[in-house]
Amino acid sequence: MKFLQFAFLFHLMLQPSFQNGLIAQKQKMIVFDHAKSSIEIMGTTNVSDFGCAYNVRLPKDTLMIALKNAEKMLEIKGASLRLPIKSFKCDNSPMTSDFRKLLKAEEHPYINIKLIGIYKIESLKNHAEIAINIAGVQKHFTIATHIEKTDEAYLCEGNPELCITDFGIEAPEKFFGMVKVNEDITVAFSLSFSVYDL
Template sequence: MMRVPALHIIFIICFSFSNAYGQSEKKLVKINSHNSFVEIHGTTNVNSFNCSYNASLPAEEFEVQLSKNGESIEIEHEALFLKVLSFKCPNSQMTEDLHDLLEYEDYPFIIFQLQKITNNKIAHVMIEMAGEKQSYKVNLHNSLHNNQLVTSATMELCITDFGLVAPEKFFGMVKVNENIEVEFGINMNILDN
């Protein structure tokens, strides 16, 4: 199971931000790595596969600046860098194929940058893979209890949007489909500043 704060900045917003127009505030957040995960789900013409991110999370708290702008919440933060080599699949050949597909030698990170939240549940996210950037909208599912926020989502990506070509194996008999899903579940504590 993967333990990373993928898209972690998204999640502090939905239950904790004031409704006042133009207001700004800072939040302190700490990820609960034991209950958080990020996975890539894909299929081939013969089966399916799941690959998990296995890097450890930073232990320190981090700060996020939130600014209300009409119906949107704009977020100021650093981008999240996920190391490609930290994604692991059920077997070593699949893991190697995934790393090669993502061109890890030239582009060692997948980069996530949250741009804004609209309607308290739609995240606008920029993703960079293999040197190509694409923007996506992600529907979030959230629950908050005693300053502990759990958020999850599944986003669909097409690898050709990033200039990547789906690999073929065994002389073309096995081909990876171009569409993949990135699923994440993040459990975090929202702390007083």
């Protein structure tokens, strides 16, 4: 979402060049409002729900933007994010420990996210193509996002669903199979940020 660190706003900021079929490159700095931003991974078991929130300040980011009027897609270069798994805190300490084991944090300590491009459509609802690497396995996804612009900042939100077995992670069982984690998880992000020219 940054989870996706998300330069989705460039679809709005640079829309005239995109519509005219021009190719341009710009550098921008994104500064997140940590008090208004959140990233959470949520899942369910056969007995309860759980949530694990990212607990570390999101860094400033510099992105190289390439605009190409190809198939109505805004191509983004250099937009990537590394989220330390140990920076996610769950509802309680045992659950946090189980979450880290589930995502194989000792062998693969980061969730890596790369923003590849944004499909331009007429409303503020966009589709972004991203690559996510969890537990050493990378997969490509197309996710729906929503962008809102206020007087002071941009707000980008989304809640894509992922299947952990796509990343070679087996849904665990506890207490002799009495508690089972479901394969599907949701990554909910709400990112408030401002953008500055370099």
